[in-house]
Amino acid sequence: MGDIELVLKEHHIRPTAIRLLMYKFLSERDIAVTLNDIESGFDKSERTTLYRTIKTFEKKGLVHQIDDGTGIAKYALDEKGTGENQSQDLHLHFHCEKCNETICLTDHKIPHISLPKGFVSKDMNLVIKGICDKCSEKK
Amino acid sequence: MGDIELVLKEHHIRPTAIRLLMYKFLSERDIAVTLNDIESGFDKSERTTLYRTIKTFEKKGLVHQIDDGTGIAKYALDEKGTGENQSQDLHLHFHCEKCNETICLTDHKIPHISLPKGFVSKDMNLVIKGICDKCSEKK
DNA sequence: AAAAACATGCAACTTAAGTGCATTATTTCT
């Protein structure tokens, strides 16, 4: 049984052909991808199926959705959090205004913020926009 | 000459009827509003005109757009920054999962974040999701 | 093997956002 197949099963996702392919696709890139990116990454592609597949991944905690301010949802594999650590999704995201790529800075956690009385924090999203390393060295 | 008229002129926005009304509308609420909110706030309303009006306000620095993760753009008046202080847009936003309202926490600035080598920060967006003061006291 | 549960494909719908263009209002120029 393949490696990916195991990962899916661990997350209670049935390892169908498309799911294996999508996982492979995601694991091969280090930037967050849109549904369109995924769609154009496959020869055989059915928008809806890909959509439902990524949503399944998300629900089962394999992937997190990223809202980088472009108005288009992006997705990236969760870190190999073997299970329960949900604090992993509190890392920040960087969106490059030049190449339009969005990347997870997984070891840059969002600092603690104190809120006014009465406000209860459940989740946070921090996106930094600017120029990424690749684009800034290109000069 | 009215108060609002002056504010608009200071921002080089011609004070037409609709613009005066929209400014008044925005200044009367302390939460960020969607274009739909604005539209339903007027008897006479032309989506496109309201859309272009809010975009004009945004371009001229009267209003800032807020991306709270709902996928729908919201807008709020800038603080009475009498001119150049653009650091004002680095406050954080709170989105209540219960009442769905989004509010500017204008005096909660986004803390400084150090980035990996090569990354240049130009802008930031921090949204905290949870339960707002009104909803949490309502119990 | 039959029944139940789940995945896939295709079409259609929803909604926010944005554009083109004709009309109307305001400002500027002579």
Place this chain on the structure above:
DNA sequence: AGAAATAATGCACTTAAGTTGCATGTTTTT
């Protein structure tokens, strides 16, 4: 003031992401 230029408004239409319904195909369970 009147004409010309510029800007605002209204209406129709387009775009694109996201989402759902339903029929068909596949896998799992009993």
